[in-house]
Amino acid sequence: xxxxxxxxxxxxxxxxxxxxxxxxxxxxxxxxxxxxxxxxxxxxxxxxxxxxxxxxxxxxxxxxxxxxxxxxxxxxxxxxxxxxxxxxxxxxxxxxxxxxxxxxxxxxxxxxxxxxxxxxxx
Amino acid sequence: xxxxxxxxxxxxxxxxxxxxxxxxxxxxxxxxxxxxxxxxxxxxxxxxxxxxxxxxxxxxxxxxxxxxxxxxxxxxxxxxxxxxxxxxxxxxxxxxxxxxxxxxxxxxxxxxxxxxxxxxxxxxxxxxxxxxxxxxxxxxxxxxxxxxxxxxxxxxxxxxxxxxxxxxxxxxxxxxxxxxxxxxxxxxxxxxxxxxxxxxxxxxxxxxxxxxxxxxxxxxxxxxxxxxx
Numbered sequence: 001x002x003x004x005x006x007x008x009x010x011x012x013x014x015x016x017x018x019x020x021x022x023x024x025x026x027x028x029x030x031x032x033x034x035x036x037x038x039x040x041x042x043x044x045x046x047x048x049x050x051x052x053x054x055x056x057x058x059x060x061x062x063x064x065x066x067x068x069x070x071x072x073x074x075x076x077x078x079x080x081x082x083x084x085x086x087x088x089x090x091x092x093x094x095x096x097x098x099x100x101x102x103x104x105x106x107x108x109x110x111x112x113x114x115x116x117x118x119x120x121x122x
Numbered sequence: 123x124x125x126x127x128x129x130x131x132x133x134x135x136x137x138x139x140x141x142x143x144x145x146x147x148x149x150x151x152x153x154x155x156x157x158x159x160x161x162x163x164x165x166x167x168x169x170x171x172x173x174x175x176x177x178x179x180x181x182x183x184x185x186x187x188x189x190x191x192x193x194x195x196x197x198x199x200x201x202x203x204x205x206x207x208x209x210x211x212x213x214x215x216x217x218x219x220x221x222x223x224x225x226x227x228x229x230x231x232x233x234x235x236x237x238x239x240x241x242x243x244x245x246x247x248x249x250x251x252x253x254x255x256x257x258x259x260x261x262x263x264x265x266x267x268x269x270x271x272x273x274x275x276x277x278x279x280x281x282x283x284x285x286x287x288x289x290x291x292x293x294x295x296x297x298x299x300x301x302x303x304x305x306x307x308x309x310x311x312x313x314x315x316x317x318x319x320x321x322x323x324x325x326x327x328x329x330x331x332x333x334x335x336x337x338x339x340x341x342x343x344x345x346x347x348x349x350x351x
Binding site: 007014028043064088095107 | 197198199202226240244256273274282290291297300306315319
């Protein structure tokens with residue numbers, strides 16, 4: 001019962017997010033806005049962690065599962081990949097590594113500097 | 123066989139079955155290449171090609187699993203809420219890191235694409251590849267790319283993050299869970315986050331945060347940068 005109730009809250013946040021997205025006409029997806037809504041509800045104390053804990057932990061534990069149908073969608077681009085695949089793969093991998101490593105180094109550097117004050121980072 | 127492959131429940135069953143078995147393999151071998159997403163996704167693609175079934179037919183069942191991606195993304199607010207103290211404490215390093223990372227993503231992709239002499243339309247389609255699918259597709263549409271091609275490269279980038287994110291960061295001696303989470307979420311959105319969660323709650327929550335923030339930066343910055351590139 002608590003599980004269903006939690007799921008309704010999560011869907012509720014998502015649909016409210018989609019609704020806001022549609023009226024404001026912004027390129028931010030409903031589920032990201034929904035995430036902000038849920039965070040605000042928790043932060044302001046309107047919702048308690050226990051209301052959504054079971055369902056959230058279940059969904060996040062199986063997050064990989066929910067990405068499988070979208071990944072199978074790669075099947076529709078077999079032809080584009082046959083033609084331009086090598087270039088696309090190469091530049092995607094290169095750019096991915098750059099973003100990953102530079103972001104990591106920047107956060108690590110800035111957070112460590114911040115942390116010299118009281119030392120909770122490491 | 124034909125009437126079986128027309129049943130949505132058949133594809134729901136296959137997806138869950140492959141997910142459960144590939145998660146088992148992935149836990150057993152601890153090899154990042156055994157990630158359940160490419161493993162199950164790849165096997166389903168092979169099965170569809172073998173049975174000559176198209177993606178639309180698969181999605182008559184797949185859409186029910188895909189439907190839960192929405193609430194699962196919303197649920198990322200919970201680990202973030204649990205880590206709210208870290209968020210306050212390290213707000214500036216986190217936001218700065220995501221802003222720089224997003225910028226690197228946009229500019230590097232566009233410049234590499236030009237350098238490799240891909241057509242304009244492919245270069246534009248690839249530019250928003252680092253962020254979550256709905257934002258990437260919208261940006262692609264705005265700047266004149268092909269949204270569906272963008273979506274497929276987004277998935278590919280995400281799989282890279284899920285398979286190699288923590289390992290590559292380790293090579294560069296990036297050890298802190300905050301840096302690891304932010305780097306994975308910024309470079310490879312939700313798919314990367316599905317892996318970050320397995321590394322720990324701080325990694326998972328920070329990666330989840332970066333999905334949204336990197337998405338917003340990319341949505342705002344991409345059209346802006348393209349004016350100057």
